[in-house]
Amino acid sequence: MSERESSADVAGGLPAEIVLPGSRGRSARFADGWVVIEQRHVVHRIPVAAIDRVVASSGRVDVLLRVRSGPAEVHRIRHLGSGAAFVRAVTGALPVRDEAERAGDGRALVQSAFVDRGSPGPARLVRLVNSPLKLFCWLYLAGFVLLAVSAPAGFRTVEALLLWLFGPPVLGIGAGLATAAVRSVPAPWALHRRGITVAATVTDHEHEVVPNGDDRPYDRWYPVYAFTDAEGVARTHTDRRREGRREGRAELCYDPENPALVRRSENFRAGVVWTLVGTLLVLVPIAAVGLGLAVGAVGAAFGSDG
Template sequence: MTEIDTSPLVLHGRRRSVARLRAGVVLLETGGVRHRIPVAAIARVDVTGPGGRVLTVVVATTPTDSVTYSLTSRSAPAVRAFAEAVRRALPVRDADEPRPEVSAEPVERRGPYLGYAILGALVLTYVLVAVVLVNRGAGEQAVVYWLVGPVLTGAGGTALAGGVRTVREAVVLRRRGITVEGRRERSYEVGTGEDTVMHHTYAYVDALGKARTRSGPQGGADEVDILYDPEDPEGTTKVGHGTAGHLALGLFRLVLGVSTVSAGLWAMGVGTVALLR
């Protein structure tokens, strides 16, 4: 198999959905159904949605009609990499040339993941402790602390993980980043209503001469500097050549995350002490 025929990339999405490119066919499992989409039937592949985390495969059923298949992932770089792999596999076709059909088959459901079982146990414990505190008359303050504690801990953990990732990216880019010129290809809106954010896609050529793109809310000018990690060009890029702001944002998230996690654990501790009395 050549790179055109298959790709080692696996794109995981929400609700156990997954996409693979195997022997000229995109295998998209979502909603309990496995769709076999021949690349010869694909009209185009788009990266859409908030933060560019939605892979959209447009299949031309007739010269005027089309059907779309989509998968939402947590990783925007993974979506972009998978979309590029599919685009490289697309053949050159005439508009009126017959296209192969998409087939679908049910996917056998496996048992729940261990993570779901653990999450369910934690939620059950969370509710049961609150009920016991109320029944034992531990006091409104102890109940509120227990209910708020896990929420703060979860939010702080998310901020902490984001801070670690942002600081790591800043350090990596500062240590081995390469700056090239990027030219804006297009700008588009992400979200709806008051949540609408303008995103920009920049095209650039890396140090090895390979054409790449970078999408996100940063930028807006027709030409910008693109700073990228040559060892991870799809995953670690930013608009602009400086890393001070990126590092400051990461440190802010770290401080916020540590503070919020500490407050959450303290609140849970108050509730636990009241439970053990």
């Protein structure tokens, strides 16, 4: 589970506190009418009066603030698992507003404070290896140094370095893509097993301004679908998997056990099958070849001549 509910608060008759753990020490929580987002060096406290809506998608929850004009200001929370309970709690606490109130600006109500996380020295060292990719790169470079220093001079050293040059990267690419493929399976499989398909209509578009370095930023538009679920509840869904202005109707499929999981209706079973087949027949062999090259590099450097 990616969300925790404070049982002490519930037992004591106080409002529950919904916690949404994120990666690298980041988190968000909702309690007593406030969404508190803790990032690396800043904490944002957002009252429900400042929030227009909350949108959940795979791996993230977006808190959109009320604005008078221009693109909406988005506070994004990246997390693992489902943010459905967090979205339901915040959405249920939003006040009912008329059009004039919705046009107000909620950004002035947000309280932001910088946080001193202590001495930057140890933290800087931790950040050097705080992700699998960084750790892999350091081990890769360390292997080069170890092979160059320890292997006997001559052809075997060149052979070991060439094998190591290609082995770990091929292994990393194969293993990384295979891991990503396997992790993408649970969502479509859940929709195949228990998903409910409904008709939806494009009613709006979510506007996002994307920075582009020193060049002019560019715009992205994502369609917002409105639909009524099987329980008669009116809902909306922002389709971030399909960019661009759209109109008309479409069929959406949602998971009743995880309402935040919504996708355009398709043959989810076929997608899962082809993902697993491609993983077994393509990605796993690629990783095996890379592992063989890496092992061969070590054997060439330290193995006996026979």
